[in-house]
Amino acid sequence: MTTGVMTTSVSAAAGVALACLVSFGATGFAQGQLPDAPGRDVTVRVCSQCHEPQRAASVRLTRDAWEAVLAKMSALGMKATDDELTAILDYLSENLKGEAPKPxxxxxxxxxxxxxxxxxxxxxxxxxxxxxxxxxxxxxxxxxxxxxxxxxxxxxxxxxxxxxx
Ligand code: HEC
Missing domain, CATH: 1.10.150.280 (AF1531-like domain)
Incomplete structure (x- = not known):
């Protein structure tokens, strides 16, 4: 396990991306990209057990819906600790945020x-x-x-x- 690897510097590009995220929500990102943000490393590592982690980035979901996806992936055999699951859920629902259904x-x-x-x-x-x-x-x-x-x-x-x- 290479859990000791940390990103020590934030690239200028990521800084710009973060600014987009703050002002426009996840819509500032092209589909298919996993934005650089806290929780990305663990998400990539855990989701890569079975498929390209970018698969997640093709959809935009609410937190409830992401929770359902993670439950489905766990049922398919995904291995992750509770802490990892929480970090992944936070990452996905913050960065690949879907519209809540219209009231x-x-x-x-x-x-x-x-x-x-x-x-x-x-x-x-x-x-x-x-x-x-x-x-x-x-x-x-x-x-x-x-x-x-x-x-x-x-x-x-x-x-x-x-x-x-
Ligand atoms: C144990 C293997 C496994 C792991 C680990 C895994 N997945 Fe999947 N994932 C699958 C399989 C198999 C499919 C295709 C399921 C289908 O077509 O019904 C899939 C499909 C998907 C899809 C397409 C939508 C869907 O529901 O079919 C998304 C989004 C997705 N995975 C996200 C993730 C994310 C995010 C992670 C990491 C947190 C992850 N997966 C980890 C096995 C896995």
Whole structure:
């Protein structure tokens, strides 16, 4: 194992790349590149067990989705310690960042949207649609505390992608 190898200097190019990253997010990078940032070395080392680590760089994902990819790679036989997995997850979700799904408006969302984006069961989506038809639109997500048949926990956990307007 050559874990002692460290990058001691940051090249001018990487400095520019970092500036892009700060101002534009990961979109400043060409697809297929793994940006130079903390966690890159361990990511390259672990992912190279099976395929080009650049394979990861062909996609842009949210942290949740990266976590799912890592779980899939582990199931395929990837060897990594918990610390390495955390470092890799941080690296990927910071540097190969995907757009979070566009928020849905709870007052106009269809049953399918409520099921896919808010992770409601069909009967919970139906309960909300019946409630909003009878009582009118929600004004804030906290209104869901009093909607029978819809677990507020689910709404609360997905505040970043649900809105009332
Ligand atoms: C144990 C072997 C193994 C390791 C280690 C591994 N992968 Fe993979 N990876 C695969 C295989 C096999 C596929 C093709 C899977 C398929 O086509 O369903 C794949 C496919 C992928 C894909 C394409 C999308 C997908 O889900 O099929 C991505 C992205 C990816 N790997 C990322 C990574 C990253 C990031 C790492 C390191 C953190 C990594 N892989 C480490 C075996 C591995």
């Amino acid at each position: 849905i408006n709870m007052n106009s969302a269809t049953s399918v949207e409520l099921e896919s984006v808010a992770a409601l069961l069909r009967k919970e989506a139906a309960a909300w649609i019946a409630y909003r038809n009878k009582n009118g639109p929600c004004k804030s997500l906290d209104d869901f505390k009093k909607v029978p048949g819809v677990p507020f926990k689910k709404i609360d956990e997905r505040r970043d992608r649900l809105v009332c307007f």
